Amino acid sequence: MVAQPLALNLVKSTMLIFNTIDKIRDHLKHTTQTGKTVALVPTMGALHNGHMRLVKEAVKQADHVVASIFVNPTQFNNAADLEKYPRTVDADLKLLESHGCHAVFAPSEQEVYPEKPSISIRFGSLESELEGKFRPGHFSGVGLVVSKLLNIVNPDFAFFGQKDLQQFFVIKALVEQLNFKTQLRMVPIERETSGLAMSSRNMRLSEADRAEASLIHKALTQSKNRLLRGDSVQSVKNQVTELFKSSDRFTLEYFEVIDTSDFKPLESINYKENTALCIAAEIGQVRLIDNLMLIS
Template identity: 50%
Template sequence: MQIFRDIAGLKTFLNTWRKEGKSIGFVPTMGALHNGHLSLIEASKSKCDLTVCSIFINPTQFNDSKDFEKYPRTVDNDLILLQKYNCDVVFCPTDDIMYPEKTQLQIHFGYLEHIMEGKHRPGHFSGVGLIVAKLFHVVQPDLAFFGQKDLQQFMILDRLTKDLLFDIELVCCPIIREEDGLAMSSRNQRLSKIERLEAVALFQALQLAKEHLLNGKNITETKKIIYNFFEEKKSIHLEYFEIVDRNSLQSIEESIQKNQQLALCIAAYIGEIRLIDNIIINY
């Protein structure tokens, strides 16, 4: 496994492979790796000749400075895991490498940045788009792999890739869950034992909503059931629960079309830890 901390060395190495006609897969991460990230490494290795993983905690996508400060930093362990999963290349730049000057650029994504995650985390997606664009320019992968848990982020990056004419195929990989259904997340590491047990309520709520929708409940009735579900969970603060079209993320307020693919999306605080989740259903 090759580890690079500078852009020039990484580019030189990757160009050698590119000249040989080898395909390059890319998995951008912020570290604190878990099985969800590692499933992306496996997906990349199954489709590409060379897999690159980046580890960089991007400061511009945090709208809460305390969240940035407390984000898990486990680089040594991350490298051990990546070695175990036969990742070929790891890019671990510093802030000074990725942001040699204070950035002035803002990226706007239209309605996608004003709903759900964008609504509750102003500026977040501008920071995500900025760092991913930088990483795409550096790595120049053929395929890039992202997890479905960050579904709205995937849609944002799909828009970025198309609008900036990146010649990169984006792959959305399934959510990897714990045995009780909790979606794997780096932030799970910050949960106390009690909070960890409570956190499964997000997945339970999504399953409850799915059941009611498929049994004929309408959007309004289903949302009311979920809001009531969380009213009984005093230790959890529901930030949003939305039923949206899978392909556009546009909110569905009234009737659902036959054969429409839906995304049920949720965000909640368990103590001070914010978690998100979603499931996709065919109606």
């Protein structure tokens, strides 16, 4: 398909949309020949202000910004979760255009995976802790699609959100060990006024569930404050467990204090700069994750 400008009401757009690997590569070949730097913002669509913060940072740091929109099936270990994932392509394109994105790569599943993948990427302990433990195969799927995107776009920079903290460190290992030239940038979490981390999954929350979901951020901030004043990791974990037991809507999946070098749970804190508080909980059949670094 030939690249085409996005048609927006009232605004004439110069953002180009590409659906095939050959076309985006051809476009970027001409872009890089002029000496421009390229940034990639990988997304699965259903965009919100958290994604736009990534785009804004990319626009600041690179000459040419490419966003990808692709709901990657290989990172879903739950077929129902994949089916329910929000798809809002028209709104996504308008948001990207209004925030200065230059090009969008929005391929079909067939374009990215013409055949069922026969390879997998393993990440050692990084893929077996926290999210990896509760979502088997998830990070292998993330590694596969990010490898493809980095190979297709060959960006100078790639921007990811801190909300998916473990994912960022998995991708960091991927980039370092496979010698991609791309420099990674982790952008802080964008939050709603209640403190809830912005997520595409929030679209599936009822009004009542959304109000209750602020409990996640409350648990994280209280725990961070307690750890910084010297309370033990175990006592903080116990308090979070009790806090979620008091909620009729929430089911706590995990709350852990981890070292970002391996994401293994800590019993005590040695290096505050590498310590993060990570949480996953389900409300209204919507699974939410969040985190705070102990030292911001």
